Amino acid sequence: MALEAVARPGGRYIAVAVVAVPLLFVVGGLAIRYAAFASISAEPGFAAYAQALCRWDCAWYVDISEHGYERFPIPGQSNVGRWGFFPLYPMLVAAIRSVFPLPTILLASITSIACSYAACLVAWPLLEKNMRAYVLYCAFLLSGPFSFHFTTFLTEPLFVLLTSCVFLALKRSSYLTAGLLSALLSATRLVGVLVVFATVIQMFRDYRAKGGSALSFPRWVLGRPDLLVAILISPAGLFAYILFLYLTVGDGFAFLHVQRAFGRVAGNPLAFIWDGLSAVPTTGWLPTAPQWSALAALIGLALSAVLAVRRQYGAALFCACCIILPLITNLASMVRYVVGLAPLTILLTTLLSASKLTFLRLWVSSWAPAISRPSRGSGAILPWSSTPGPHRRAASLGRYTLAAVLAGAEIIILALALNPDVNADYRAYYIDRTTTCLNRDAVGSYTLGQTVSFRSDGAKKAAGMRVCGWSGPVADGTHSLGETSRLRLDIRPLRDGLTATLQMAAVIRPPQITQRVVISVNGVRVHAVTLSGKEPRTVSFVIPPAALAKAKTLDIAFDYLDGIPPSPAASNIYKRSIKLLSFRLDPVEPG
Structure with missing residues (x-):
């Protein structure tokens, strides 16, 4: 992806820069954070540093990687299970640990840095190979004020990497690749499943660009079994986790129901934002933690609106949903949720890298109406307008079969999840909330x-x-x-x-x-x-x-x-x- 420039004259030097820039920020960011750690810690060493940075949800992921998920009742008479934390990243760290027997947090920190570095490489084509924006993006991710989130055992490094890969695949209209990556994303965090909407929107835009009408779009999708597979495989990671929870806990939606034990209750997102902004500091002028969280949500939604104005509708919808969904419960972790949305940080670094004149031109052009649109009568070739050969007919039949299997499996898993097999105590506390x-x-x-x-x-x-x-x-x-x-x-x-x-x-x-x-x-x-x-x-x-x-x-x-x-x-x-x-x-x- 980022190394494609090698094939062009002078591309070798660009490729070296693309690889070296994030590497420099990896080293620089690590040095800055370690120096801050060493200045207040009596225990030296990278292992102690990695452990010191393991905060908040990090401890949960360490436990999942080492011990897996609990059954019910939860050992230790706790009402808080690990079910609310999705499995892909802990599984990845556990798999790597089986090869390299190092302490979990040390191995996870190295893996997070590697994922963040890879996310920078994937972002290069998404940034339209803009070196100024690329440098800003790498600095933000690897050595900026929020780089802590991308270098410890949190899901943000893998989430950013997979999100970037999905949007790169969509940029190239590689729908099946996007679907497979979306499946992994949906097993990383719950909101990852929402990227399927970006996939459908990109399909629609590509179809319209070829002269298809909006009304005929559903028929076009149904006539393309590869697109059906790409759509239906996108939530496969989530459905696999639902099935796992049903078989082990008896409740496929345990990841949702356990949120009650964390004190999350549904409410008005606007009220949560207002409460956060109203939590003024008692001393000094620095914003309080609730104010930072509320500001992060507002900035994230504003950037999502800018994405929509720039006609990046799929990314805009995905980012807005990823902010609003957790905001329905409260402002907890809102800062890292926002900074972990790759389309927003890519947009922000692109805008910051532009000169004032360039920025104004981009802003005006984003609002300007399209000069021309493809003619609906342009004679676009539709999938049912040509007669496929026997090999293509067999391949098409195989894709339809796979789509049907995926749809059937997801319907069965959903039916199981809607009928939990749990005892009365579990139902009263987690599900009925009586x-x-x-x-x-x-x-x-x-x-x-x-x-x-x-x-x-x-x-x-x-x-x-x-x-x-x-x-x-x-x-x-x-x-x-x-x-x-x-x-x-x-x-x-x-x-x-x-x-x-x-x-x-x-x-x-x-x-x-x-x-x-x-x-x-x-x-x-x-x-x-x-x-x-x-x-x-x-x-x-x-x-x-x-x-x-x-x-x-x-x-x-x-x-x-x-x-x-x-x-x-x-x-x-x-x-x-x-x-x-x-x-x-x-x-x-x-x-």
Whole structure:
């Protein structure tokens, strides 16, 4: 791709420059980042540097590469599974590690740098072989202020590389190649599947350029089995992951449903942007993190509009969707989502590389109406207008068969995903969202008459009793999380009831100054209390024999009617209501 210039006079020197420029920025960027790391770290070495840069989602990808995906229930009594992180890049690193037995993060960092370097080479023809723009692009990707995202174990390096490859294939009207690359892209990140729209738009534009009409475009596509295969194979990576999750977890859409455990809730993108812009700094003038995220989203959408104005409709739609889709939930990771969109950075570096006069000319020409359009009566050769020979007829039949197999497989996988095979606890928490407390098999040991501290000093004993809906313990107790919390402990069969003594404190934030708590035992409501003030309060109540029956475990549920969310847009799984400080059970003496 980038080395095609070798064939032309003087092209050898251009090819050397194309290869050398990103290499220089690889070395320069690495030196800059390592110098910053070494200035504050007492542990030298590239391995320590790579580990220091492993932040945020990086740790998830390391775990996937080393351990794969969990089944359900998730080990460690967690409600956050790795299912939300797509598999292609961790699989690639795991495959390389099987050949080179190096630490995962070290190997992943080298692979990310290699992917980013390759992305620069692929960008050369996309930049119309503009050396000034190419230098800017390489500098941005490999040594710029956002180069961290492209040199550690995040999906951005592979995503940028594959995106660039897809658009290069579309530029050359290599639809099947674009489809295969799109399949890999859809297995890298969820939004990668959206690039299929860019493929269809490019098909439409090429067809119109040959004189075809808009109304006859569907018929043209149906008459081209190679185009059908290119379209249907584009989401193959996503569908393969859906099938994998269905077979291992029972829920093909687990990557979507697990977002609840990360606190992502659907909302108004405009409200999220406004909230981000409104998060002004309390001191100084530098924008806050929410402001940076909101500005990144606005700049990304503005650049997408510029792409549309320049008639790069497929790239514009792809980039806009890649920004709006995550923006529906919140602004988290928005900066890296935007800088990881290759069409936007290619556009930006192209504009920045132009002189003022050139930029004005490009801007005016982009708005100018087309001087001429292809005549609809130009006699374009349509696929059904000529009679194919026997070999072409056989090849066409084979492509139709492959398209039918792809379509059938995707329909079957979609049907499986729409009918998850999961237990009631999974469905209630992840799918139906009727509870904020994911029930698990945790059962703690307990001796009657023993007081268990739910502060930091009693962490080990209390850990076995906590089922869900708790955070901590910390110095002032174990905080409730969500709208329901549960404790479960093993008890010997009792004929009489029990007396429960709990020390609790309300979480208050004016105007909310009270917390109502309903306590149930083994599904039987046994007590209701209203807590007020910040000071701990001792709450005692009797658990009747009817609640105990012949149960071997005691399942205690705390339902909170006045939970306080940390912010108006926050998920209900983050609501705060009480702090539990201690717990005690005593047998009721026979009367």
